[in-house]
Amino acid sequence: MTSPSAEQLTSKSCVPCEGGVPPVGTKQADGLLENLPGWSLTHDAQRIRKDWLVKNFMEGIGFFQRVAALAEDEGHHPDLHLEGYRNVWIEIWTHAIGGLSENDFILAAKIDQLPVQVKKK
Helix, strand or coil: CCCCCHHHHHCCCCCCCCCCCCCCCHHHHHHHHCCCCCCEEECCCCEEEEEEEECCHHHHHHHHHHHHHHHHHHCCCCEEEEECCCEEEEEECEHHHCECCHHHHHHHHHHCCCCCCECCC
C-alpha cells in the first residue's frame, strides 16, 4: 500500500478525534512522512516535528499567525515554538490518543503550503 502524497493529504480535512482509536504505528508514520520533507518522528514516534530558521523574529511571528489560522480552520492545534528569535519548530500529535493520527499528517502537509521566509545561507 502506498502512502498518500502531500497533495492527497491537503485535499482532506482534519476530523474531530475524541480518543478511542489506536495511534498510527511507526511503520505507517514513516510511510506518511516520505511525502512530507523536513518532518520527522519525535518522542518515541508519538509526534512529528519540523524546524525552520526564519528570516527574522517578525517572520517567525507572522508564520505562527498563519499556522494558527490554519489550525483553527482545521480544528487541530499544534505546539508552536520560537527560540533564539528566529529558530522555529512545530510539533504535532493527537492529544486525545497520545500519539499520531492521520490528522497530524494532514495538518503538516497544509502547514508546508503556507508561505514562510527562511534565512538564506
